[in-house]
Amino acid sequence: MTTKGKLYIVLALFIFIGVIYIDATKKTVVNWFPSYVNHHKIPYGLYVLDHQLPKMFPETEIQQLSIAPYLYLGEEDRNGTYLFINDKIHFGNAELGALMEFVKRGNKVFMSSHGIMLDTLGFKTKALITTNYEESVFIKLLNKTFKGKEYTFDRAFSNHVFSEIDTLNTVVLGNTGYYNADDERTDEGANFVKFNYGEGQFFLHTFPEAFSNYALLSGELSNYAAGVLSYIEEDKLLLVDNYYKTGKQKITSPLKFILGNKHLKWAYYTLLIGVLLFIVFEGKRKQRSIKVLHSLKNQTLAFTRTIANMYFEKSEHKHIASHKITYFLAGIRSRFHLNTAVIDQRFYNTLALKSGNTTENVTALFKYFDFIQLQNELSTEQLITLNKKIEQFNKQIQ
DSSP, rough: OHHHHHEEEHHHHHHHHHHHHHHHHHHOOOOOOOOOOOTTOOSSOOOOOOOHHHHHHHTSSSEEEEEEEHHHHHHHHOOOOEEOOOHHHHHHHHHHHHHHHHHHTTTTEEEOOOOEBBBGGGGEEEOOOOSSOOOOEEEEEGGGTTOOOEEEOOOOOEEEEEEEEEEEEEEEEEEEEETTTTTOEEEEEEEEEEEEEEEEEEEEESOOOGGGGHHHHSSSSHHHHHHHHHTOOOTEEEEOOSOOOOTTTOOSHHHHHHHHHHHHHHHHHHHHHHHHHHHHHHHHHHHOOOOOOOOOOOOOOHHHHHHHHHHHTTTTTTHHHHHHHHHHHHHHHHHHHHOOSSHHHHHHHHHHHHHHHOOOHHHHHHHHHHHHOOOOSHHHHHHHHHHHEEEEEEEHHH
16 A cells, blocks of 8 residues: 555544544533433433332322223223323324323323313413513412412413413413513413313413423422312322323434434444545455456347248238248348349259259249239238248258
């Protein structure tokens, strides 16, 4: 290897090591994506809640569900409290019907989401918009047990309230709103309600950030989250939904999985560099294979058969007969060195002597040639007769 080639390899290795060092030492960017996945440790994941639920409900059996509620509830009669926490939750008609039947039997469904659209139950939500230049959000629970304690949230978020509710069967459990720099309330609305349906209840909540890792680890919002979840009965099965999750991982290819993991990603890159170096060094040690060049095949016979089949399939028997006669005369000229421009009795006698046929057979064959040439169209039987006469002549030569 030349000195220039070695220099290029050293330079490539230096760049590769530099990229690894920069990637390993760069500052990690906080991921604020609202995933609400139970094993995600990002700010808006539910890792902390997932580990705190068994402590909050020590007497309650907790079951994690990764299938659609419609499939789970459709298998048999289920009982307990179904817990949904996500950025947005939109049920289909069949699935909402299964949940309504589940609640009607005396169970509970707890949903915390910005996008709760339950038109069937008479509920709609909207974003609470304030015109204050300096604004702060407040969230509170209305039950006297919580003594009017108000909480705030220091991150920008879409604050939703219920714009339509079923007032006959609904109890408002919590409010949210904004106050200005003078501590004056400017906007307010219900963000937590209980809806009685059949023997059970729907609990609808529009502030899922309260259950995120960020909220539970950043102050008094953990008390607010505990207050909201206190409406869950401890003596019933708690069904935690992991199906309706914005950040649910969908692996579309093995490569995406590898590149999504920091350690696997650099192992993959190291493998690629190793393969590249192997090709560079090993390729110079071995001679390239010599390509085998095969001789060209004679396709004349195949071409002739193809053309003949084409004529035969189109019933162009006259063309086939003309070609056979022309080919036969060409064979006479090349094999017996006879001129076929003038065909007379002398030609018949000479061809009979050279070919071993009788003069009568030679004469009859060429008379049949003349008969063929005079016809406008030929039948299959006439073409077969021509072929037999030519084959009979050729066998006599052998």
